[in-house]
Amino acid sequence: MKFAEILRFAFHGLSANKLRSALTTLGILIGVGAVILLVAVGNGSSRQIQANIENLGTNTLTVFSGGFGRQASSASGTQSQSTALTLQNAEGLANKASAPDVYSVSPVTSTSATTTYEGSSTTATITGTYPSYFRASNSPVEDGSYFTATDVNKAYDVVDIGATVAQDLFGTNAAAVGKSISIDGSPFEVLGVLKSKGTTGITDANAIAIAPYTSVQDVLTGYGSLSEILVQATSAQTTNAADSEITAILDKELGVTSSTGAATVAARSSGFGSRSSSSQPFEVLNQSQLLSTSTSTSHTFTVLLGAVAAISLLVGGIGITNIMLVTVTERTREIGIRKAVGAPKSAILGQFLAESVLLSVFGGVLGIVAGFIGSMFTIVGVKPVIVPDSIVLAVGVSVLIGLFFGSYPANRAASMRPIEALRYE
Amino acid sequence: MPTRPAEGPVDRPVISVRELHKVYGTSDVAVHALRGVDLEVQRGDYVAVLGASGSGKTTLMNIIGCLDVPTSGRYLLDGIDVSFLDEAQLALVRRRKIGFVFQSFNLIPRMTGLANVELPLAYAGMRGDQRRRRAMAALSLVGLIDWSSFMPNQVSGGQQQRLAIARALVTSPTLILADEPTGNLDTAASADVLAVLDRLSAEGRTIIMITHEHDIAAHAKRQIHMVDGRVTEDNRVVDLAAPPPLLASSLAAS
Numbered sequence: 001m002k003f004a005e006i007l008r009f010a011f012h013g014l015s016a017n018k019l020r021s022a023l024t025t026l027g028i029l030i031g032v033g034a035v036i037l038l039v040a041v042g043n044g045s046s047r048q049i050q051a052n053i054e055n056l057g058t059n060t061l062t063v064f065s066g067g068f069g070r071q072a073s074s075a076s077g078t079q080s081q082s083t084a085l086t087l088q089n090a091e092g093l094a095n096k097a098s099a100p101d102v103y104s105v106s107p108v109t110s111t112s113a114t115t116t117y118e119g120s121s122t123t124a125t126i127t128g129t130y131p132s133y134f135r136a137s138n139s140p141v142e143d144g145s146y147f148t149a150t151d152v153n154k155a156y157d158v159v160d161i162g163a164t165v166a167q168d169l170f171g172t173n174a175a176a177v178g179k180s181i182s183i184d185g186s187p188f189e190v191l192g193v194l195k196s197k198g199t200t201g202i203t204d205a206n207a208i209a210i211a212p213y214t215s216v217q218d219v220l221t222g223y224g225s226l227s228e229i230l231v232q233a234t235s236a237q238t239t240n241a242a243d244s245e246i247t248a249i250l251d252k253e254l255g256v257t258s259s260t261g262a263a264t265v266a267a268r269s270s271g272f273g274s275r276s277s278s279s280q281p282f283e284v285l286n287q288s289q290l291l292s293t294s295t296s297t298s299h300t301f302t303v304l305l306g307a308v309a310a311i312s313l314l315v316g317g318i319g320i321t322n323i324m325l326v327t328v329t330e331r332t333r334e335i336g337i338r339k340a341v342g343a344p345k346s347a348i349l350g351q352f353l354a355e356s357v358l359l360s361v362f363g364g365v366l367g368i369v370a371g372f373i374g375s376m377f378t379i380v381g382v383k384p385v386i387v388p389d390s391i392v393l394a395v396g397v398s399v400l401i402g403l404f405f406g407s408y409p410a411n412r413a414a415s416m417r418p419i420e421a422l423r424y425e
Numbered sequence: 426m427p428t429r430p431a432e433g434p435v436d437r438p439v440i441s442v443r444e445l446h447k448v449y450g451t452s453d454v455a456v457h458a459l460r461g462v463d464l465e466v467q468r469g470d471y472v473a474v475l476g477a478s479g480s481g482k483t484t485l486m487n488i489i490g491c492l493d494v495p496t497s498g499r500y501l502l503d504g505i506d507v508s509f510l511d512e513a514q515l516a517l518v519r520r521r522k523i524g525f526v527f528q529s530f531n532l533i534p535r536m537t538g539l540a541n542v543e544l545p546l547a548y549a550g551m552r553g554d555q556r557r558r559r560a561m562a563a564l565s566l567v568g569l570i571d572w573s574s575f576m577p578n579q580v581s582g583g584q585q586q587r588l589a590i591a592r593a594l595v596t597s598p599t600l601i602l603a604d605e606p607t608g609n610l611d612t613a614a615s616a617d618v619l620a621v622l623d624r625l626s627a628e629g630r631t632i633i634m635i636t637h638e639h640d641i642a643a644h645a646k647r648q649i650h651m652v653d654g655r656v657t658e659d660n661r662v663v664d665l666a667a668p669p670p671l672l673a674s675s676l677a678a679s
Contacts, residue, residue, distance in 0.1 A: 005547050016535045337531045340492060341545040341592065342520020344513055419492045422531065 006347065010354035013327070021359060024316075024323045028363025028401065029370060031313030032394045036371030038309045040384035042302025044375075047385055049298055052205075053291045059103075059236045060136050061243055062285040063093075063229040063250065084225030085282060092253055093231060093246050101242035104132035106230040107213055109221045113184040115165055115209060122168035124161070124209045126183060128216025129230070134160075136232035139210065144177035144192025147212055155214035159188040163196040164206035183209065186219040239288045247284060254281045306390075316363065317401040324356050324409035335413050336421025349414035356406025357399060364398025437504050439600055439631045440466040440489060445498035447484050447654075458484040459495070460654035466600075471626040471669050472633045473645035481654040483604065486635050490523055490602045491515045503599045520548055524593025528605035530585040532577040532592075539564070539573040542592045549596065563591040567621050583614025590621055594630070601625065603634040607641055619644050623672045644671045 014021045065085040090107040093099055109128040114121055127133070134146055147158045161169075161176060170176040173193040180187045188211060197205040217223055233242035328335070335348060368391055375384035447459040458481045466472055476482040487493035488500060491507055494515075500508045507518055524545075525531075532541045542560040551559075564570050567587040569580075577585050586606060593601050603622065607615035623644055626632055634645060642648050643662075646669055650658035663670050 002550060005550075012536070333531070334533050337533055338544070338548075339516065340490075340519060340525050340527075340531070341548065342516055342596075343548045344516040346513075347548060419487050422492075422527070 003350075006350040006354050007358075009351045010358055013331070013351065013355050014358060017327070020323060024319050024359050025363040025366065027316030027319040028313070028360050028398055029316075029367040031309065031316040032364045032367025032398055033370035033374065034309035034312050034367075035306055035394055035397075036368060036386065036390050037374040037379075037384060038305035039302055039390045040371065040375045040386045041379050041382050042298065042305045043387050044385040045382040046295065046298030046302060048382060049294050050291060053287060053294065054138075059233040059239050060287050061231040061233065061239065061246065062287075063089075063231060063246065064283045064285065065225060065228075065281065085229055086225055089250060089253055090226065090229045092249055093229065095249070098249055099242065099245040101234050101238040101245055103232045103234045104130075104136055106130045106133035106136055106232075107226045108133065108228045108230055109213060109216055109224075110227045111216075111221050113209075113220060115161070115169065115181050115183050117169040117179060117181045120169050122165055122207065124165045124207045126216060126220060127208060127210045128213040128221065129210060130213055132232065133210065133230055136230050139197070139208075140195045141192035142195040143173045144190070147191055147210075152212040152214055155218055156212060157186065157188045157215050157219070158191045159183070159209050159211040160192045160194055161190055161210075162194050162206040162208035164204050165209055166190075166193045183211075184220060188215075236288060239286060243284055243286050250282050313397065313401070317360070317405040320356050320359055320402065321405040321408060323359075324352065324406050325412070327355070328352060328409045328413040331413075332416065332421050332424040335416050336418050336424065339416070339418035340422060345414045348416075349410050352410035352413045353403065353406050356410065357402030360398045360402030360405075361395075364395055367398070368394060437468075438465045438501075439468050439470075439503055440464060440633075441499075441501040442489070443499045445485070445488065445500060446496045447481075447488065447493075448496045458654055459488075459498075461498070462651075462654070462656055464649070464656060466631065466633065467665055468631055469626075469629050470631055470665055471622075471644075471646040473642035473648045474633065474635045474651060475637065475639065475642050475648055476651035477637060479653075480651040482635050482651050484654075485651070486602060486604050486633070489600075489633065490525060491518045520545060520596065522599040524596065524598040524601045526586070526589050526593050526601065526603035526606045528608040530577070530582075530589045530609070532585055532588055534577055537574050537576060538569065538580070538588045538591075541577065541588060542573075542595050545592065545596045560591070560595055563595040564588075566594065566625075567591045581614065582610050583617045586610060586614070586618045587621055590618070590625075594625065599631065601630055601632045603632065605636055606634060607636075607638075615641070619671075623669045626669045627672055644669055646670065 063085060085107075087107055090105050093102060094105040096102075106129045111126050112123060113126045115124050130152055131146055131149055134140065141160055142163075144160070146160060147156070150156075151158050159181070161181070163173065166173050166176040169181060170179065176190045176193050179190050181190055182188070188209075194206070194208070194210070231242065231246055233239040338348060371391075371394075372386065375386050377384075442462055442464040445459050445462040445464075446457070449456040449458055460481075462481075462485060464485075474482050474485065484493070488495050489502075491502070491510075492515075494510075495508055498508065499506065502518065503522055505518070507515065510518065532538075533544070536544075539557070539560055542563055543556045546556040546559060561570065561573065564573050567590050569584060569587055569591065572580055572584060572588075577588065580588070586609075590601075590603075590606075593603075601622075606618055606622070610618060619641065622632060622634065626646070632645075634641070636642050646661065646663045646665065646667065648658070648660045648662060649656055650660075
C-alpha cells in the first residue's frame with residue numbers, strides 16, 4: 001500500500017463531504033489565523049512602544065519635581081520652592097566633576113497654548129528649554145534651523161514647531177519657516193519645523209513648539225519652577241551611572257536624608273524605573289529602565305494573546321475529532337468492505353489519519369494566509385508584525401493536531417472487525 | 426490477465442475443513458453456530474451451500490472467507506492453516522486468496538465502478554497502469570467494460586452485482602465466495618449474475634455460493650445442505666471436470 005494511494009483515498013473521503021470538510025477546516029483556519037495575527041499584534045505593539053521610547057532617547061533621564069502630574073501646576077508658581085526644581089538645580093547637574101556621565105542638561109518649562117497664523121489656529125504643547133533639548137529628546141529639525149544659545153541668552157521670541165502645528169497653520173513645512181506666528185497672543189518667529197515622530201496613544205507627539213527657555217518664561221509661564229529637567233547621559237551604557245550621579249547631587253541640594261534615599265531604591269525595584277515615593281521632592285524617570293519594563297510587559301501581553309488564540313485552535317482540533325468520529329461511524333460499512341477486500345489495519349488507520357491531517361494542514365495553510373492578510377491592516381492602532389516563528393509553530397501544531405485529534409477516530413476505524421462492520425446498516 | 430487460477434498440485438484441495446466448531450457467547454448464553462463441520466472443496470469446483478437461516482451457513486462462509494475465526498477445528502485454505510492467524514495475516518490471506526460477492530453488493534459509493542474493481546489491487550500495492558489494465562479485463566469478463574466510469578448508484582442492481590464479481594475476480598483469487606449473490610435481485614438480473622458465475626466456473630474458477638433457494642443452487646456442480654450447524658447432505662450433481670449443469674440454458678437465457 002503506497003503512501004500516495006492512502007493520500008488519494010483520504011482526498012476522496014474528504015471531497016465526498018465538501019461542506020463538512022470546509023467547516024472543519026474553518027475551525028483550524030480560525031485557530032491558526034488567530035494565533036498568527038494576535039501574536040503579530042502583540043509583537044507589533046511591543047515594537048511600537050519600543051520605537052517610541054527609543055524616539056525619546058534611551059540615554060535620557062527626566063527629572064520631575066514631587067509626584068507625577070504635580071509639576072504641571074508649577075508653572076503658576078504656587079508650589080513651594082523647596083519641593084520644586086529650579087534652574088539652579090539644573091546648573092548643578094551640569095557639573096562635569098560631580099556628574100561625569102552627564103552629557104547635557106536641559107531645563108524645561110512647558111505649557112499648553114494656542115498658536116495662530118492668519119486665522120488658522122491649533123493647540124500645542126509649548127516647551128521652553130535650551131538647544132541641547134533637541135538632541136536629548138531626539139527631535140531633529142527637518143526644515144529651517146535650531147534656535148541657539150544666543151537666542152536663549154537674549155530671550156529672543158523664536159520657535160521651532162512640530163509637524164502637526166506646521167500642517168495646521170501653514171499646510172506645508174517649508175511655508176512655515178521665517179513666518180511669525182502668535183502663541184497666546186505673543187509673536188514668535190518660526191525658525192524651523194521638526195521631523196515628524198511616531199505617535200502613541202491620544203497625545204500627538206508632533207503638536208509641539210520648542211522655544212528658548214527664557215522667552216517662554218517671559219511671555220507664557222512666568223518665573224516659577226521648572227516643569228522638568230531633561231538629562232542626557234554620555235551613552236546608553238552610562239545612563240544608570242548618570243542616574244545615580246544626578247540623584248546624589250539632587251539629594252544633597254534638596255536636603256534628602258539617606259533613609260528616604262533607601263526607600264527610593266525599594267520603590268525602583270518595583271519595576272517602574274522612577275522614584276514613586278511621594279515623600280520625595282523629585283523623581284527621575286530612566287528611559288532605559290522604562291524600555292525594559294515595557295518590553296517585558298508587552299511580552300506578557302503577547303503571550304496572553306497567543307494563549308487565547310491557542311484555545312480557539314484547541315477547539316478547532318476537537319472539531320476534527322468530532323467530525324472524524326461521525327465520518328468513521330458513517331463509513332463503517334465502507335471500512336468493512338475495504339477490510340474484506342484485503343485492506344490491512346495500517347491502511348485503514350493511515351487513510352483516516354491522513355484525512356484528519358489533511359483537514360488540519362489545509363486549515364493551517366489557509367490560517368497562515370488569513371493571518372498574513374489580517375496583518376496588512378492596522379488593528380486597534382497597532383500595525384501587526386508577523387513573528388516568523390509563529391508560522392513555523394502554526395504549521396507544526398496543525399500537523400500535530402491532525403495526528404493527535406485524528407488518532408482516536410482513526411484507531412476506532414482500524415480496529416473494527418470486518419464482519420461487524422459489513423453487517424452495519 | 427490469467428483467466429485460470431494458477432496451477433497447483435491437483436490433489437491439494439482449495440478448502441479442507443475438519444471438525445469445525447463456532448460458539449458465540451459464553452456458558453449459559455452460548456450459541457453453537459457450527460457443530461463440527463467437515464468439508465473439502467477441490468480446485469475448479471462450483472459448490473452451493475444450502476440451508477435455512479440459522480443453519481450456520483453464514484458463519485461457515487465468514488470462517489471460510491477469513492472474516493472470522495473458528496472456536497475449534499482445523500481449516501486449511503489452499504494448504505495454509507488459517508485457523509489461528511492474527512488479523513494482519515487474515516487481511517493478507519483475504520487479499521490474495523479470496524474474492525467476495527455479497528448479497529448487498531457492498532460497493533463503495535462515490536467511487537466509480539473501475540475504482541471499486543481496482544480497490545483490492547490498490548491494497549496489494551500494484552502500479553496504477555497495471556491495475557487499470559487488470560480491472561478493465563475483469564470488467565470485460567462480466568460485460569461491463571462500457572460502464573467503468575459510472576458510480577455504483579448510477580447502474581442497475583444486476584450491474585452492481587456484476588461489478589462486485591469483477592472486483593472479486595480481479596486478483597485471480599483461489600476462491601470466489603458468493604453469499605446469496607442474487608438475494609437482492611429480480612429474476613432477470615439474477616439470471617445475468619448466475620450466467621457470469623457459470624461462465625467463470627466453466628473457465629475453471631473455484632466458486633462457493635451460499636443460498637437458500639434450490640433453483641439458484643441448481644447452477645452448482647455440487648450441493649451441500651446444512652441444518653443446525655451440521656452438513657446433512659452432500660450431493661454431487663455433475664463431475665468436477667464437467668461444465669456447470671445450467672451453463673447452456675443460462676447462455677440461452679442471456
